[in-house]
Amino acid sequence: MNRALTMRIERTLDGLAVAAIQDALGVQAPALLRPTTDARHGDYQMNGVMPLAKQLGRAPRELAGPVAERLAAHPAIAKAEVAGPGFVNLTLADAWIAERLCASLADPRDGVPEADARQRIVVDYSSPNIAKQMHVGHLRSTILGHALVQLLRFQGHEVIGDNHVGDWGTQYGLLIAGLRADGGDDARAAALTLPELEGIYKQASARAEHDEAFAADARRELAKLQSGDAANRALWERFVAVTRIELDKVYARLGVTFDWWKGESFYDPMLPGVVDTLLARGIAREDQGAVCVFFGEWDGAPPKLAKQTTPFIVRKKDGAFLYSTSDLATIEHRASLGIDRGVYVVDSRQAQHFEQLFAVAAKLGHRMQLEHVGFGTVLGKDGKPLKTRDASGKVLTLASLLDEAEARAEAEIRREGLDVPESELTEVARAVGIGAVKYADLRQNRLSDYQFDFDKLIEFKGNAGPYMQYAAARVGSIFRKGEVDEAGLAPTALTLTEPAELALARQLLRFADVLHAAADTAQPHLLTDHLYAVAREFSSFYEACPVLKAEGDVRQARLALTALVGRQLRRGLSLLGIDAVERM
Numbered sequence: 001m002n003r004a005l006t007m008r009i010e011r012t013l014d015g016l017a018v019a020a021i022q023d024a025l026g027v028q029a030p031a032l033l034r035p036t037t038d039a040r041h042g043d044y045q046m047n048g049v050m051p052l053a054k055q056l057g058r059a060p061r062e063l064a065g066p067v068a069e070r071l072a073a074h075p076a077i078a079k080a081e082v083a084g085p086g087f088v089n090l091t092l093a094d095a096w097i098a099e100r101l102c103a104s105l106a107d108p109r110d111g112v113p114e115a116d117a118r119q120r121i122v123v124d125y126s127s128p129n130i131a132k133q134m135h136v137g138h139l140r141s142t143i144l145g146h147a148l149v150q151l152l153r154f155q156g157h158e159v160i161g162d163n164h165v166g167d168w169g170t171q172y173g174l175l176i177a178g179l180r181a182d183g184g185d186d187a188r189a190a191a192l193t194l195p196e197l198e199g200i201y202k203q204a205s206a207r208a209e210h211d212e213a214f215a216a217d218a219r220r221e222l223a224k225l226q227s228g229d230a231a232n233r234a235l236w237e238r239f240v241a242v243t244r245i246e247l248d249k250v251y252a253r254l255g256v257t258f259d260w261w262k263g264e265s266f267y268d269p270m271l272p273g274v275v276d277t278l279l280a281r282g283i284a285r286e287d288q289g290a291v292c293v294f295f296g297e298w299d300g301a302p303p304k305l306a307k308q309t310t311p312f313i314v315r316k317k318d319g320a321f322l323y324s325t326s327d328l329a330t331i332e333h334r335a336s337l338g339i340d341r342g343v344y345v346v347d348s349r350q351a352q353h354f355e356q357l358f359a360v361a362a363k364l365g366h367r368m369q370l371e372h373v374g375f376g377t378v379l380g381k382d383g384k385p386l387k388t389r390d391a392s393g394k395v396l397t398l399a400s401l402l403d404e405a406e407a408r409a410e411a412e413i414r415r416e417g418l419d420v421p422e423s424e425l426t427e428v429a430r431a432v433g434i435g436a437v438k439y440a441d442l443r444q445n446r447l448s449d450y451q452f453d454f455d456k457l458i459e460f461k462g463n464a465g466p467y468m469q470y471a472a473a474r475v476g477s478i479f480r481k482g483e484v485d486e487a488g489l490a491p492t493a494l495t496l497t498e499p500a501e502l503a504l505a506r507q508l509l510r511f512a513d514v515l516h517a518a519a520d521t522a523q524p525h526l527l528t529d530h531l532y533a534v535a536r537e538f539s540s541f542y543e544a545c546p547v548l549k550a551e552g553d554v555r556q557a558r559l560a561l562t563a564l565v566g567r568q569l570r571r572g573l574s575l576l577g578i579d580a581v582e583r584m
Contacts (some may be wrong), residue, residue: 006113007100010035010044010513013090017046017067024066035510042079043506046071050086060086081547097505098494098557103225104511105560106490110567112512114156115519119369122147122160122334125345126256129166130243130263134250134398136386136452141376143441143577144524145345146256149374150575151519151527153271160339164330164472170320171201173222176235177214179203180221189238194246197239206342208366220459225269236312250399253434255577262330270329271321275314278328283363289317293360302561305359312356324357331361331368341369342494343522348374348447373522374451377525378441386452402434408458409433409466416460418470420479433458433578438578439465443528463532463577469570471535473584475566479559482548485565494557500544501561504537508564515575531572 010033017031032047049067053060064082071080071090079091104111125145128134133143145161152159178200179189208215225232244261251257275291278284286295292311295301316327334342344354354372361370380386387396410429413420420428436457443463444450460466479486496502507530514530517523547558570580 004108006111006512007103007110008113008512008516009166009509013044013076016071016076017048017088020067020070021048021052021404024070025056025063036089039043039503039506041083042081042091043088044092046088046090049088053086059312064088076541079252091411092509094496094502097502098496100509101505101560101564102187102491102494103136103568105507105564110511110564110571112154112515115516117155120156120158120160120338120342120548121152121341121343122162122339123152123160123343123345124164124330125149126251126258127164127166127346128247129171131171131239132243133192133198133246136378136396136401137376138398139401139445140436140441141345141533142251142254142256143438144256144373144375144446144522146577147438147442147524147575148343148345148519148522150526150577151515154575155519160259161257162260162262162270163258165261168264168268170218171223172236172239173206173218174204174208174219175201175239176225178207178233179235181207181214181217189235192238192242194242208261239481246399250402253402253430254397254438255434255579261393262333264326266319267326267329267333270332271325274325274328274332275321277364278314278360281364283360284312284314287311291315293356293357295359299365302359305356305548308352308356310352312360324353326385327353327357328364331357331366331370332364335366335368339368341370341371343373344375345375348376360374367474371522373446375446376444379449379451379452381451385449388555402437404454405433405437405457406430407433408454409436411462412466412584418460420583424583428581428584430580431581432469432584433579435469435573436465437467438530438576440522442576443532445525446523463528468528468531468535468573469535469578469581470584471538472566472569472573472580473582474540475562475569478562479566482559484559486566489556489560489563491556493558494560495553496557496561498545500537500541500570501557504534504561504565507533507537508561508568527572527576531569534565534568538562576581 012029014033017033018028019026021031023028029048031053032050034047036042037280049061049064052063056063061082064086068080068082068088071088076093076096077090078093079089081089082422083089091220100111111559123145125148126138126142128138149159149161153207175197182200183205204214204218221232225236272566275284278293279291287294290313292313294311295305295308298306312324313322314328315321331342342571346354351372351374358370358372361368378386404483406429409432410425413429413432440452441450457464458466460470474576476486495504510530514526518526541561545558547562550558573580
């Protein structure tokens with residue numbers, strides 16, 4: 001990689017500001033740099049002088065003056081002005097901005113450097129249960145997890161996407177007992193569909209609640225499966241295969257793939273050893289027949305955990321293991337493979353589980369960086385969690401939601417009269433419909449609940465997926481109309497003078513910082529915000545500054561800006577798992 005072409009602007013400016021403070025005041029201090037919220041105050045605000053006033057015994061504005069003078073001397077800075085009680089407002093030099101954008105245009109990574117330190121990372125996401133169809137409850141983990149995998153890979157990390165499916169446990173005893181009670185034989189099992197399998201489980205689960213003989217039969221079938229009975233193992237493998245076929249169909253529609261499918265069954269042989277280790281090291285103890293971790297009994301336990309009365313149970317009194325046990329075995333396995341970081345994309349309601357899990361893993365001596373990427377709930381129009389079943393009890397599957405999105409996208413494309421040939425309409429509607437579902441989720445702060453509303457989802461205006469795809473397609477149409485080779489644009493200098501040109505250029509300049517921030521903080525909405533801002537600035541630019549009708553260096557500069565818009569929109573959408581389309 002040619003590092004001269006790549007630069008994180010905020011990091012660069014932060015380094016300049018730290019050096020200016022050191023040079024002017026003789027102290028090392030953080031710059032506390034951030035983008036301004038009002039363009040009238042420049043591009044960035046540096047607040048690092050304010051905390052030094054008491055330490056140095058001087059007024060903040062008095063300290064800020066010499067720091068501003070040193071910053072203003074750098075070619076990147078057009079103005080460095082002291083404002084308010086001691087802020088320093090920085091305005092970037094137009095020529096420096098143009099230089100950086102030329103470098104981005106010449107760089108196959110659009111000016112985005114890789115991360116300083118690369119890691120081996122496992123991202124654990126989606127995780128549906130075997131023998132059940134995916135429903136809307138799986139939406140956020142799947143979409144968010146896939147976007148994080150893409151972002152982290154673009155940073156240069158080795159990323160492994162893991163679908164830790166629920167493919168082991170009590171429900172399989174119920175399924176086997178239910179199938180056999182229903183007269184099921186090998187031929188019936190071989191022809192099972194996933195909806196049928198789901199129905200068998202539902203009936204068996206309900207029956208076990210009031211029929212103790214049937215419940216006991218289910219427990220025996222489970223014990224036989226866990227002990228390796230060939231017939232039960234064959235049935236279990238059929239249940240997994242039937243489910244996997246349907247899961248793969250949904251994932252294919254979403255453009256989601258996984259490197260691992262290491263579900264609960266993979267870790268089952270390791271679970272007794274996990275419990276034995278916890279007991280031997282005094283991390284867990286028996287209590288009323290169960291094996292539990294009591295954080296309040298630890299020396300030096302994290303204060304928050306030490307106050308918790310809820311134990312971390314790793315084996316129930318009947319000898320059954322839990323998610324806690326399996327999750328510890330998962331960490332042990334990943335550590336043995338040299339994984340540096342584990343990311344769990346699971347809803348925020350599981351926060352306490354992961355807090356306890358990570359504490360136990362640390363107590364065991366694991367140094368892997370462990371993160372819970374929590375997220376809020378998808379709500380319906382009524383403001384309540386989006387139901388997974390309709391009034392009749394029918395499951396509202398994720399596949400049916402995607403069907404609805406695609407149908408609405410096709411209807412809206414027809415209504416808008418967009419430039420989509422009939423032969424391409426089905427594929428474009430697929431990309432727009434599914435892109436709309438993904439974008440609607442990813443544009444939210446992941447910790448927030450959000451309302452899912454089809455009527456607002458498929459919109460070709462505002463901060464919505466179809467509008468972003470339309471903006472990217474619009475850029476492509478400019479180059480087709482002008483018969484200009486977009487990929488061949490590589491100006492050595494840009495002349496930017498018009499306010500709309502400079503406003504767009506300043507927004508484009510932030511791409512690298514935004515991508516790294518979105519990946520580092522697991523907040524894809526930072527990227528969607530940037531893409532929307534680019535699309536808005538481009539719309540204003542296109543209205544104010546003719547592109548194809550311009551001449552000479554002006555035309556070249558405007559074509560370059562337009563090309564950068566297209567590249568950032570397409571790259572950004574791709575990293576979010578959303579397809580760009582050529583015509584709309």
